[in-house]
Amino acid sequence: MSTELIKYLDEEGNLINNYKPSLDEKKLRYLYDLMILTREFDDRGLKLQRQGRIGFYIGCKGQEASHIASAFALNDDDWIFPSYREPGILIMRKVPLYKLFCQMIGNEGDPCHGRQMPCHYSHREVNFVSISSPLATQIPHAVGASYAMKYNKEKKVAVTYFGDGSTSEGDFHVALNFAGVYKTPTIFICENNQWAISVPITKQTASESIAIKGLAYGIESFKVDGNDVFAVYEVTKKAIEKARDGGGPTLIENYTYRLGSHSSSDDATRYRSNQEYELWLKKDPIIRFEKYLLSEGIINKDYIDSQKKFAEEEINNAIKQAEKLKNPSLETLFTDVYEDIPSNLKEQMKNLIDEQKRLGESEDNSLAFPL
Amino acid sequence: MSTELIKYLDEEGNLINNYKPSLDEKKLRYLYDLMILTREFDDRGLKLQRQGRIGFYIGCKGQEASHIASAFALNDDDWIFPSYREPGILIMRKVPLYKLFCQMIGNEGDPCHGRQMPCHYSHREVNFVSISSPLATQIPHAVGASYAMKYNKEKKVAVTYFGDGSTSEGDFHVALNFAGVYKTPTIFICENNQWAISVPITKQTASESIAIKGLAYGIESFKVDGNDVFAVYEVTKKAIEKARDGGGPTLIENYTYRLGSHSSSDDATRYRSNQEYELWLKKDPIIRFEKYLLSEGIINKDYIDSQKKFAEEEINNAIKQAEKLKNPSLETLFTDVYEDIPSNLKEQMKNLIDEQKRLGESEDNSLAFPL
Amino acid sequence: MAQLTLLQAINQALKEEMRRDNKVIILGEDVGLNGGVFRATEGLFQEFGEERVIDTPLAESGIIGMAIGMAMYGLRPIPEIQFMDFIYPAFEQIVNEMAKMRYRSGGQYNVPLVLRTPYGGGIRGGHYHSQSSEAYFTHTPGLKVVVPSNPYDAKGLLISSIRDNDPVLFLEPKKLYRTIKGEVPENEYIIPLGKASIPLQGDDVTVIAYGAMIPICISAAKKANEEGISTEVIDLRTLIPLDKETILNSVKKTGKVVIVYEAPKTGGFGSELSAIIAEEAIEYLEAPILRIAGLDTPYPYTLEHIYSPDPRRVYEAIKKVYNF
Amino acid sequence: MAQLTLLQAINQALKEEMRRDNKVIILGEDVGLNGGVFRATEGLFQEFGEERVIDTPLAESGIIGMAIGMAMYGLRPIPEIQFMDFIYPAFEQIVNEMAKMRYRSGGQYNVPLVLRTPYGGGIRGGHYHSQSSEAYFTHTPGLKVVVPSNPYDAKGLLISSIRDNDPVLFLEPKKLYRTIKGEVPENEYIIPLGKASIPLQGDDVTVIAYGAMIPICISAAKKANEEGISTEVIDLRTLIPLDKETILNSVKKTGKVVIVYEAPKTGGFGSELSAIIAEEAIEYLEAPILRIAGLDTPYPYTLEHIYSPDPRRVYEAIKKVYNF
Numbered sequence A, B: 001m002s003t004e005l006i007k008y009l010d011e012e013g014n015l016i017n018n019y020k021p022s023l024d025e026k027k028l029r030y031l032y033d034l035m036i037l038t039r040e041f042d043d044r045g046l047k048l049q050r051q052g053r054i055g056f057y058i059g060c061k062g063q064e065a066s067h068i069a070s071a072f073a074l075n076d077d078d079w080i081f082p083s084y085r086e087p088g089i090l091i092m093r094k095v096p097l098y099k100l101f102c103q104m105i106g107n108e109g110d111p112c113h114g115r116q117m118p119c120h121y122s123h124r125e126v127n128f129v130s131i132s133s134p135l136a137t138q139i140p141h142a143v144g145a146s147y148a149m150k151y152n153k154e155k156k157v158a159v160t161y162f163g164d165g166s167t168s169e170g171d172f173h174v175a176l177n178f179a180g181v182y183k184t185p186t187i188f189i190c191e192n193n194q195w196a197i198s199v200p201i202t203k204q205t206a207s208e209s210i211a212i213k214g215l216a217y218g219i220e221s222f223k224v225d226g227n228d229v230f231a232v233y234e235v236t237k238k239a240i241e242k243a244r245d246g247g248g249p250t251l252i253e254n255y256t257y258r259l260g261s262h263s264s265s266d267d268a269t270r271y272r273s274n275q276e277y278e279l280w281l282k283k284d285p286i287i288r289f290e291k292y293l294l295s296e297g298i299i300n301k302d303y304i305d306s307q308k309k310f311a312e313e314e315i316n317n318a319i320k321q322a323e324k325l326k327n328p329s330l331e332t333l334f335t336d337v338y339e340d341i342p343s344n345l346k347e348q349m350k351n352l353i354d355e356q357k358r359l360g361e362s363e364d365n366s367l368a369f370p371l
Numbered sequence C, D: 001m002a003q004l005t006l007l008q009a010i011n012q013a014l015k016e017e018m019r020r021d022n023k024v025i026i027l028g029e030d031v032g033l034n035g036g037v038f039r040a041t042e043g044l045f046q047e048f049g050e051e052r053v054i055d056t057p058l059a060e061s062g063i064i065g066m067a068i069g070m071a072m073y074g075l076r077p078i079p080e081i082q083f084m085d086f087i088y089p090a091f092e093q094i095v096n097e098m099a100k101m102r103y104r105s106g107g108q109y110n111v112p113l114v115l116r117t118p119y120g121g122g123i124r125g126g127h128y129h130s131q132s133s134e135a136y137f138t139h140t141p142g143l144k145v146v147v148p149s150n151p152y153d154a155k156g157l158l159i160s161s162i163r164d165n166d167p168v169l170f171l172e173p174k175k176l177y178r179t180i181k182g183e184v185p186e187n188e189y190i191i192p193l194g195k196a197s198i199p200l201q202g203d204d205v206t207v208i209a210y211g212a213m214i215p216i217c218i219s220a221a222k223k224a225n226e227e228g229i230s231t232e233v234i235d236l237r238t239l240i241p242l243d244k245e246t247i248l249n250s251v252k253k254t255g256k257v258v259i260v261y262e263a264p265k266t267g268g269f270g271s272e273l274s275a276i277i278a279e280e281a282i283e284y285l286e287a288p289i290l291r292i293a294g295l296d297t298p299y300p301y302t303l304e305h306i307y308s309p310d311p312r313r314v315y316e317a318i319k320k321v322y323n324f
């Protein structure tokens, strides 16, 4: 049990605490590529919102190491119960990028048929479970799924991500308590970005750290520099191995920072000092990792430029492809409420389709999402 | 912060750990009297149920020190947010005993008009807030009330009682977290009687203790021998003083044991070993205290006999007085839903009263409560 | 055929389904060694072990949240909430997660679970052990809601619910747990969800109800029949999906309707039944649609027998619409 | 008189009541420095300080639970839930505690608080930022439920709610927050709870609605009026207690009713309205009681403009009952 900050890579890109990377150069480059691509994806997502091409965006800037390096320690058949700031995992698990933009647009290419707000992805083919807006609700699900894995005698784990604010919800508490009792193979990753919209962590809880909360459930816990790819990777990897071996759950606090506003509807300057922001800008997980890779000669400037260019092109193409598609069909208003459409919904479907034919499509006077 | 068991009086009635009582002999005798009276009250409550004179009973046998010695450290204008195993506090605060039996019967003498099951008392005149069946719900209320005390600049505290099982509910978590953040004058007392109906504490949580859970909220916490009047009194007193002085909340785990079945509907032999029970019978808080008082010459055998006799008589009279009263009036079905009876309820009231006149009183074919 | 109580029929259905499919798992407070506070899961812990009959910590949101995760992963959990009155800490998980998972994931995930819970009054439980809050759930798209009224239906509906691929709220009328017995075949059989039954046929008045109100309605209807008012009783059995056809057919025949439910009158599921009839069959109506229901107050303790709908009240309503 | 938005009217009511009575306290997520995510509490933190405008940890059950304790102790808390869709973690506290405290304590304790929360769709919020779940609360005895439809009412109803000694759920139609302006007197005034208004009078058809549906109904009714169908619109303003008199009087006059609500049709509050009419005024009805409501599905994202009741749909219903 450790609530001291675990850190292997300092802000200048130097390895500290006698750390030696366990990943080979190729893997390190790949990790870097993923982070670059995710950063570009995230920038463009916000821009699309600013340009009015999507209705809302919620970003992960500054939290790339926290979610990418941790998920990198998983097998593909391990399940992810995400929050909304982990798009890098979908990119890592090779979901076609345009699909993610289809979700943001909410068009017919969205596997969820345009039913949720942007950035609420779900991709069963890569074991990335559906994202919910209501916070912390996914945490008990991860416990249930991992109970099932254990019950089935599979050596899989379930990982769930959530923010610091979300640890205040009852569902955080009940989930960790259940996991402690049943020793489920669950990895709880709190991305402590120190803010819950406008509420700083100091007003969120008086506990010394998030990691210490694991004690309340008899769950081994670690506090990690969440902007340090190495620390995040190693601690997660150890937790996963322990879980696979029947050693039970782990709580990991990735101490990081939200470099953007909460979402496209938020303006962090209303409540957050510029100094604090500037300070954390210097701790950017990508810059730090880049410095290390450059100094080790694992990548060079050209590599960086070409990766950035590649990322831009990939994203451009993906957006183009996504924007070609149409709205979901009227039928999608009625499917998937139940396995089969019940008779009352069939009636409502018939009436609605008739009406839209008779009167023309309803006028779209929706307002822009305000938050 | 201590999660070591605090204990001043051993099972043989000897003071240990260099403890010297801070209460004078008169107060100690009074504390003893209250415990004797509460034990008798509790025994008779269960008997009334067995005799079919009340519908349900839920007892506090074995937990007398835990609730009586802790509440003894309060001022009368401090507020209690109770669970259902603290009748001794009402006795201490001098609620006429027959009123408590009126509640159990649910008759017109019940200040709550027979609306809740037995043992769900509420006595505002002594700042003993209404008991709810849904567990843990009172814990955030205590935080709110103590926030108000602090806001009003009164030097009062709110104390809330709850069981070990109740610490698993979300409301335990949110309440302690809020109290930690606002540093409210709240004393959280967990009566860890080691069982939640049939579920032992080992299946309730994997945490090392209940007290350790306070760390998750930055709240100072203590684990106390809950069958030791002295330890309970002293630790509570310290916590109360700290709270009055603006030092914020404390979590106290009273480590104790439920000597009875969960309630009149339960049969603990289905799930609990006789050995365990016998072991704890020897740790009875009253016997232990009695031994001490006898050995110190603070009481003698005669005193004990006369107190027991007094208790019996008091209870007999109270029951007699309570059983004379009638059912609450039909009107009580409609009052107190709102401050004033709204028109729809007035209509329903008129219909019901007319109907009962027209057809005679409805047949009472209610079943006995099964739990 | 064995004469079983409703409780025994439920226990039997659980046992048989657990034998048939090892993905079926029970979890809840005191469901294990203790067999549930009503004994619905009696003997299951002994037969199937603690991994399949799981005593949980005391947290309804955890029970349902964990069951959702199990179901998404492919198990068929049957969480029990000890009393319906204690379901609310799990309300978020039920209405925002369980009910919407299939929809929001575009059908990629489903939540095949059966949430069993005893509901209703008549056992001197006061307002925290007597609630009938089915209307909160029937207003929540994505949930199915089932309420048996007798042992035979209880077993057949529970088996259907367990095999259903959508989340089902299975409400057990606790007042009837042990008060009625009925023939229950030992072999497996199912009663399809969404089909009402007509325990009493008649031509003059339609009485619509479900669960614990059925014996009350039947007793009132029999009395009415004796007085020459031919009364039909519809037992909905499943509230969602609703068997509107059976309701409307009966109403079109009788033109006179009494709806009976235990919950507070305002906004109860009976209000929906009335609204459907007023929307789709008003031309056939020859009298007001009367609702005999609980009062718009919490459930009392001492006076519960006066609070609850009883045969006298239903009988008066039948007479009233008949004579309108 | 100032022209204010609905949001400004709410802000003004809060400010005035806080100035008048230092027992009035606000708490919720982001209500402080940030002024609330919709800015309803803008400026209050600055004027009244962090002890009276409290930013809370992220836990709805804690917000409401703490507010209940404050109210029992004598403060007048106004907890905010950021979106109605997130009210459910507090459901237990609301339905079992807030609603029943007065009753279960025999009137010894009361809970004078106003739970403010934005509800409803039309802002591209998907199914977790668009819900209208008022029917869960109107079915819960002990709560009052208020839904303003314009700035003037919002201020007057909010002041009444704050001064009321019972717990009030105050639902703010977020679609109307900034889209409509109206005259709002700067001085204090109250609109009593339990009184509907009639923004449009008519003799042929009665349209009943509340909150964000009012502008839609008025627009439909005006069109109907132009076509010679004299349409009355009733704005309930308060759902509980309900102004049954105004409803029944109108229905008795017109004999034709359309009820409009945003929530899923099945079990919505409109079903209760229909049931009341079918129970107490059926003799006056000359057409089916039509309900124009949300679909029995979760709220969608992309197609929300097709999902939601709109003036065209209401207008068609008016015509339909008129021509029945």
Ligand SMILES: Cc1ncc(C[n+]2csc(CCOP(=O)(O)OP(=O)(O)O)c2C)c(N)n1
Pocket (backbone or CB within 6 Å): A085, A133, A134, A135, A162, A163, A164, A165, A166, A167, A191, A193, A194, A195, A196, A197, A258, A262, D029, D058, D082, D086, D089
């Ligand atoms: C149950 C619930 N309450 C409130 C909200 C509104 N809300 C959305 S995000 C957010 C802050 C979340 O903070 P945190 O958990 O730290 O995650 P972060 O956004 O910082 O990643 C809030 C209050 C919500 N989505 N769900």
Ligand SMILES: Cc1ncc(C[n+]2csc(CCOP(=O)(O)OP(=O)(O)O)c2C)c(N)n1
Pocket (backbone or CB within 6 Å): B085, B133, B134, B135, B162, B163, B164, B165, B166, B167, B193, B194, B195, B196, B197, B258, B262, C029, C058, C082, C086, C089
């Ligand atoms: C929310 C809720 N869930 C379940 C119950 C049913 N129930 C009543 S008492 C009890 C056990 C309580 O255990 P604990 O908190 O340890 O208190 P104890 O009875 O041991 O004093 C349970 C499960 C309830 N009353 N409320």
Ligand SMILES: [Mg+2]
Pocket (backbone or CB within 6 Å): A163, A164, A165, A191, A192, A193, A194, A195, A196, A197
């Ligand atoms: Mg955060």
Ligand SMILES: [Mg+2]
Pocket (backbone or CB within 6 Å): B163, B164, B165, B191, B192, B193, B194, B195, B196, B197
């Ligand atoms: Mg206990």
